[in-house]
Amino acid sequence: WPVQPAAGALLDGLMGGVEESLGKRAEAKGEQLIIGNFYQAERPDSHAPIGVMGDHTHNKGELMFAYRYMRMFMDGNRDGTNNVSASNVLNSYAITPLQMTTQMHMFSAMYGLNDTVTLMAMLPYVMKSMDHRNRAGVKFTTNASGFGDFKVGALWRLYAFETPSIGAHRFHLNTGLSLPTGDINPTDKTPLGNNSLLPYPMRLGSGTVDLLPGLTYTGVLHNVSWGLQALGTVRLGENQQGYREGHRYQINTWGAYRWAEWISTSARFNWQQWGNIKSRDGQLQTTIGPMNIPLVQTVDPDLQAGKRLDIMGGVNILFPEWIGLENHLNVEAGLPIYQYLDGPQLKQSWSFWAGWQIIM
Numbered sequence: 620w621p622v623q624p625a626a627g628a629l630l631d632g633l634m635g636g637v638e639e640s641l642g643k644r645a646e647a648k649g650e651q652l653i654i655g656n657f658y659q660a661e662r663p664d665s666h667a668p669i670g671v672m673g674d675h676t677h678n679k680g681e682l683m684f685a686y687r688y689m690r691m692f693m694d695g696n697r698d699g700t701n702n703v704s705a706s707n708v709l710n711s712y713a714i715t716p717l718q719m720t721t722q723m724h725m726f727s728a729m730y731g732l733n734d735t736v737t738l739m740a741m742l743p744y745v746m747k748s749m750d751h752r753n754r755a756g757v758k759f760t761t762n763a764s765g766f767g768d769f770k771v772g773a774l775w776r777l778y779a780f781e782t783p784s785i786g787a788h789r790f791h792l793n794t795g796l797s798l799p800t801g802d803i804n805p806t807d808k809t810p811l812g813n814n815s816l817l818p819y820p821m822r823l824g825s826g827t828v829d830l831l832p833g834l835t836y837t838g839v840l841h842n843v844s845w846g847l848q849a850l851g852t853v854r855l856g857e858n859q860q861g862y863r864e865g866h867r868y869q870i871n872t873w874g875a876y877r878w879a880e881w882i883s884t885s886a887r888f889n890w891q892q893w894g895n896i897k898s899r900d901g902q903l904q905t906t907i908g909p910m911n912i913p914l915v916q917t918v919d920p921d922l923q924a925g926k927r928l929d930i931m932g933g934v935n936i937l938f939p940e941w942i943g944l945e946n947h948l949n950v951e952a953g954l955p956i957y958q959y960l961d962g963p964q965l966k967q968s969w970s971f972w973a974g975w976q977i978i979m
């Protein structure tokens with residue numbers, strides 16, 4: 620030892636002390652320490668639950684295409700951790716949102732550029748629909764759909780080590796850019812007019828260039844695998860409508876068990892927190908009538924922040940290799956177990972993911 624099956628990880632050669640102590644422990648058990656092996660054996664849980672992005676790297680020359688469908692449902696309002704009824708919200712606002720459905724078709728590709736860098740690109744098609752009620756009891760729905768923000772990124776292999784008894788442990792850095800391709804001034808018919816500018820939660824992109832930094836650790840031992848990932852969305856500058864969405868941070872942690880060569884199930888916790896909007900979109904109407912009654916909470920830049928812990932259950936299926944292609948079919952669904960909103964805001968009810976991944 621040490622063997623180097625895939626030299627090129629960024630921290631290779633800088634971890635001398637760690638390698639020495641790991642090597643001694645492996646030697647005492649009569650095992651061999653392997654450094655720098657990022658190769659993912661073909662198994663259903665070689666990929667994280669489908670709602671996680673950038674969880675694995677690829678070997679040089681490997682190409683992966685993926686399609687994901689996401690559906691998310693929000694139902695009822697919440698302020699802090701307390702649910703608030705529609706009639707309660709209507710004491711302060713002329714209109715309240717009642718429910719919202721967000722759907723996304725996401726197309727992505729990954730490519731192993733060399734033994735250190737895996738390139739990524741993602742393009743979402745987003746569909747949003749929000750139901751409302753006003754003080755007179757009239758209900759109406761607004762819709763917005765189109766391509767969202769195009770994301771490009773690179774995953775940088777940092778370090779990997781494994782022995783038969785402690786399993787494999789792999790670390791990589793996530794970097795990326797979100798480009799403002801999503802529509803930030805969608806319009807639809809509302810009681811205010813046939814072409815009303817829709818509020819912040821209905822927009823299809825951030826309108827700013829956003830940095831997407833992160834760090835990912837994954838492990839595998841026998842039929843068990845796990846991961847821990849921290850990701851950020853750091854928004855730069857101000858968009859064309861004159862505001863900047865809040866930054867967003869999330870932590871994913873998951874564990875999976877492989878029941879057979881072709882199937883694994885997973886449990887995941889996803890912590891997310893996001894900030895309020897900085898500045899505001901000056902074109903959004905915020906009050907109504909001679910009494911200047913606040914129109915609706917979704918146009919208030921200071922009622923957008925929140926934090927949430929979701930628990931998700933998933934199934935990953937690996938298909939038998941077909942004309943040299945590795946196929947994965949994965950689904951995942953879950954709901955919040957903690958949710959704090961700078962409200963009143965619509966609260967998350969559940970989310971669902973399904974995805975197909977092909978590696979060539």
Ligand SMILES: [Cu+2]
Nearest residue numbers: 675677683729
């Ligand atoms: Cu991939």
